[in-house]
Amino acid sequence: MSKKPNPVLIDDENPEWTVADFAKARPASEVLPQIFGAKLAQEILKPRGRPRAEYPKERINIRLSHEVVEYFKSAGDGWQTRIDAALRQFITERQGR
Template sequence: MPTDDEDTRINQGIALDPDSPELTETDFLRAQEARQAVPSLANVRRVRGPQKAPTKTLVSMRLDPDLLARLKSDGPGWQSRANDILRQAVGL
């Protein structure tokens, strides 16, 4: 945590920055959703392009529901964690 002196200097720098003015209540009242402010971008779907050099092979396998639930319970990235577990199990 910054000291009181550091905090004061930080806030002074913020206040003097012309590229980042503090927003007022009026600014917030005038704010619009992005899809209203720039309608041409509202329905743009970004799609990931092809890999330059695929590093993994797509496979399909059947897993017990409780195993899959356990893998997914740690959140996003479960496929990579499963890959790491399999590598360790086969000694790679």
């Protein structure tokens, strides 16, 4: 049983790509400089988002007492970051001894 496409969802201005379309396709880094010029193309192609941290945080599992978790959660979102800050402060104070 063949399923008929929903006519409301058919986009005549943006048809599905064929094998020939994929064969003609070129990377944006090749096409954009011809359309917008090298300087603007470089700006458009510049990676976005947060840069990778030199030492990214590690995902771990840790068991904490109910009181500790409730204390940090009671201040709202960011409770895990506050626990991290408290542990960093503990390390700093210990190194000063």
